[in-house]
Each structure stands twice: as C-alpha cells, then as structure tokens.
Amino acid sequence: MLAPGDRVVVSVPASSANLGPGFDTVGLGLGLRETYAVEVTSAPGLVVELAGEGADELPADETHLVARALRTALEVCGVPWVDGVGDDSRGLRLTCRNAIPMSAGLGSSAAALVGGLGLGFALARGGELTEDDLTLVNTHAGIAEGHPDNSSASVYGGLTVSWMPSPATVRTARLTVHPGVEPLVLLPTSTRLSTSIARGVLPDFVPRADVIQQAGRAALLSHALTADPTMLLDATQDWIHQEQRRGVYPESMGVVDELRSLGHAATMSGAGPAVLVLARAEVADVVVTEVRSWGRTWRVLRPGVAAQGLRVESV
Numbered sequence: 001m002l003a004p005g006d007r008v009v010v011s012v013p014a015s016s017a018n019l020g021p022g023f024d025t026v027g028l029g030l031g032l033r034e035t036y037a038v039e040v041t042s043a044p045g046l047v048v049e050l051a052g053e054g055a056d057e058l059p060a061d062e063t064h065l066v067a068r069a070l071r072t073a074l075e076v077c078g079v080p081w082v083d084g085v086g087d088d089s090r091g092l093r094l095t096c097r098n099a100i101p102m103s104a105g106l107g108s109s110a111a112a113l114v115g116g117l118g119l120g121f122a123l124a125r126g127g128e129l130t131e132d133d134l135t136l137v138n139t140h141a142g143i144a145e146g147h148p149d150n151s152s153a154s155v156y157g158g159l160t161v162s163w164m165p166s167p168a169t170v171r172t173a174r175l176t177v178h179p180g181v182e183p184l185v186l187l188p189t190s191t192r193l194s195t196s197i198a199r200g201v202l203p204d205f206v207p208r209a210d211v212i213q214q215a216g217r218a219a220l221l222s223h224a225l226t227a228d229p230t231m232l233l234d235a236t237q238d239w240i241h242q243e244q245r246r247g248v249y250p251e252s253m254g255v256v257d258e259l260r261s262l263g264h265a266a267t268m269s270g271a272g273p274a275v276l277v278l279a280r281a282e283v284a285d286v287v288v289t290e291v292r293s294w295g296r297t298w299r300v301l302r303p304g305v306a307a308q309g310l311r312v313e314s315v
Contacts, residue, residue: 027153073120
C-alpha cells in the first residue's frame with residue numbers, strides 16, 4: 001500500500017528509430033535523458049509539474065502521457081489510482097523534466113510512456129525495477145505505440161531490434177553498438193512534424209523489388225553497427241519510407257542527400273524532421289564542421305549512445 005512520502009525518480013533516454021532500413025523495428029538509445037519523479041502526498045488529487053522541452057504546451061493534469069502510463073502501471077500492479085476519490089486522503093505529485101525535443105523524431109512520446117510505466121512499477125515495487133518489470137514496460141509501451149522501435153530503445157538503451165509476434169506481445173533483441181560509431185543528431189530549429197502526418201503519406205503497398213533490397217540492407221545494418229562501421233553508408237540505405245516522405249520534410253531530406261553524397265551515413269531520425277548521422281568516430285568532427293559551415297539554422301547534438309535505458313535514479 002502506498003503511503004505519503006513514498007517517492008521514486010527514474011530517467012529514460014531519447015531514441016532514434018528506423019536508422020534507414022529498419023522501419024518500425026530498429027531503435028537506438030541516445031544519451032539525452034528525461035527525468036521523471038513521483039511522490040505520494042497526503043493531499044488528495046494529482047499535481048503535475050513540468051519543466052524543460054514543451055513545458056508550456058503539455059497538459060499539467062491526468063491526461064499527460066506520463067501520468068496516463070503511470071496509472072496503467074499502478075493498475076497492473078493492483079494499486080488503485082490515487083486521485084482523492086472517496087475517503088482516500090492520498091495524492092500524487094508528478095514532476096517531469098523534459099530534455100527531448102518534441103515532434104522531432106527523437107522518441108519523446110515513447111520516452112514518456114516508458115518513463116511513466118517505469119515510475120508506476122518502481123513505486124509499486126518499493127523503488128526497484130527488475131528485469132521482469134522492464135519486460136512489462138517494454139510490452140505495454142510497444143503496444144501503446146503500435147510499433148516498438150523507439151520504446152524498446154528507451155527501455156533497454158543501446159541498439160534494439162523489436163518485433164510483435166502477436167498484437168499483445170513484444171519481443172526485443174539487444175545488441176551492443178561498435179565503439180567506433182558516434183551518433184550525431186541534426187535538428188532544424190524551427191520545424192516540427194507529427195508522426196501521424198509522416199505516417200499518413202506512406203503507400204499501402206511496396207514493390208517486391210524494394211522489399212528485397214530493404215531486407216538485405218536491414219540485415220547489413222545490424223552487422224555494420226555492431227562489427228564493421230565501414231559498411232554504414234550502404235547499410236543505412238532505405239527504399240520504403242524516406243523517399244515517400246520527402247514532401248513533408250524536404251529540407252531534412254536535402255541534408256540527408258548532401259551528407260550521403262559526401263560518404264556519411266545520414267538517415268531520417270524516426271518520423272523526422274531530425275536527421276541522424278551514424279558517423280564513424282574518426283570522422284565525426286568532420287561531419288559537425290561540415291554541417292556548421294552551411295550557415296543553416298540547425299542544432300548539432302552529440303548525445304552518444306545510451307548504454308543503459310530506463311533506470312531508477314533514487315527513491
């Protein structure tokens with residue numbers, strides 16, 4: 001039973017999905033972390049405090065995505081939602097410190113789901129998250145998202161390949177990224193794009209020849225990221241989603257084209273408009289210098305790979 005004063009803090013990383021050919025299946029945890037805290041109070045009701053990215057735009061109530069995921073996890077654990085109903089004098093204070101840019105293709109919604117679920121399970125378990133709990137978080141977040149690429153990378157960090165053998169099952173393989181790979185994120189400062197718009201332009205059918213090409217490059221992607229980064233340019237070629245979306249993020253695709261013409265493994269990050277460059281470590285500085293020489297209004301982030309995903313920071 002929760003008691004006033006019970007408190008948990010978790011952090012969860014950003015993610016980049018697809019990485020070119022791994023559409024809806026491959027994710028990479030990035031070292032840019034959100035921090036969420038929940039505390040049981042003696043004042044009835046839910047208080048939501050927001051800071052950081054999107055703080056002025058997100059709802060500060062029970063409809064916030066982290067709060068909804070927190071509620072789901074508590075209910076799974078058999079803990080009734082603490083909302084001050086009836087004679088229950090307990091409440092919750094939820095604090096969200098957001099570091100992931102919204103509507104950018106860096107998994108902000110997946111991180112919110114994973115973080116909220118992690119808060120709920122950790123609070124119900126007395127401040128711990130077991131491997132079984134992470135599996136539950138991975139499952140619930142993947143189902144809620146509909147495709148577990150971003151959410152699995154936020155749960156586990158590193159490189160993940162995920163699939164759903166049934167609508168209610170999520171499976172994830174966890175791979176170690178080669179130390180010679182440095183992810184770079186190029187973020188347009190004035191452009192956002194909702195995932196629903198980006199997905200809405202995709203065709204219902206894909207030519208068989210394109211599917212064959214895509215399957216081969218997706219297999220090569222795992223090898224390039226874990227064993228041989230020199231193959232990353234070929235391994236990040238896509239046929240089934242990036243070109244089809246060119247019209248909704250033409251500036252970003254122009255950046256992808258330009259960097260790939262220079263030999264750098266640039267792809268769209270998730271649904272965009274951020275661009276991910278899977279740079280070989282020895283040329284990462286060259287890529288950064290090149291982008292900054294353009295004089296365009298792009299932020300260049302060097303977040304590194306998140307070696308760890310969802311974690312409890314304190315209780």
